Amino acid sequence: MVQSKRPSLEDLLELLGQRGVYFILRSLQQGALRFGALQQATALPPRSLSLRLRDLEEMGLISRTEYQEVPPRVEYALTPLGKALEPALEALAAWGKTALKTP
Amino acid sequence: MVQSKRPSLEDLLELLGQRGVYFILRSLQQGALRFGALQQATALPPRSLSLRLRDLEEMGLISRTEYQEVPPRVEYALTPLGKALEPALEALAAWGKTALKTP
DNA sequence: CAGAATCCCCGCCGATACTG
DNA sequence: CAGTATCGGCGGGGATTCTG
Numbered sequence A, B: 001m002v003q004s005k006r007p008s009l010e011d012l013l014e015l016l017g018q019r020g021v022y023f024i025l026r027s028l029q030q031g032a033l034r035f036g037a038l039q040q041a042t043a044l045p046p047r048s049l050s051l052r053l054r055d056l057e058e059m060g061l062i063s064r065t066e067y068q069e070v071p072p073r074v075e076y077a078l079t080p081l082g083k084a085l086e087p088a089l090e091a092l093a094a095w096g097k098t099a100l101k102t103p
Numbered sequence C: 001c002a003g004a005a006t007c008c009c010c011g012c013c014g015a016t017a018c019t020g
Numbered sequence D: 001c002a003g004t005a006t007c008g009g010c011g012g013g014g015a016t017t018c019t020g
Helices: A009-016 A021-028 A035-042 A046-058 A086-101 B009-016 B021-028 B035-042 B046-058 B086-101
Strands: A062-067 A073-078 B062-067 B073-078
Touching: A009 A021, A009 A046, A009 B009, A009 B021, A009 B086, A021 A035, A021 A046, A021 A062, A021 A073, A021 A086, A021 B009, A035 A046, A035 A073, A046 A062, A086 B009, A086 B086, B009 B021, B009 B046, B021 B035, B021 B046, B021 B062, B021 B073, B021 B086, B035 B046, B035 B073, B046 B062
Parallel strands: none
Antiparallel strands: A062 A073, B062 B073
């Protein structure tokens, strides 16, 4: 467990502004996912995805679970703090839909 | 009226991630404000504030009204589309408070 | 499979000065 | 008052390559 950053609203917004982060959180709302699956969902290069996942983990929004197997398997899931974002993400999505209706 | 950009959710998130943008929108929810007032509210240098305001205007979230007076006066206000963001901003603020309670 | 390392480049950011 | 002009720095971002 890392949880180094104080999860301030400004930090969250800055992170949400990075490409793919919104999609990562939305995807994980359906359940835990592996690195490869997130790569496909976000269309991010490995390095960028890795950085974003670390940011999210440091902010306490997601957890990383490493399974000692062959082949290696790592799963990412929302923490309670991450799940608490759901209403906000819903509200943003709702705005996005209304924005399309009134051009 | 400019309204050049299609207001997609990704664009909004990217813009919200820029420093000061959240504060600009929140401040304007209380009513129209002038450039100088926004400068004080956000603590942004003039150039950055000017860029952010233009981004917001291009996305159709705020409107710019210039009064031909001496001294010059310009007021920024939320458009209906900008006001439609209020629930989302509220939800984000609510998350911010819960984030503080559960460190 | 899940990342780390390296490299290079551009775009933003803030500071300072100036003007209609 | 409400911006624009100019500049320098640096940090993030993507592409590519390599490894436990």
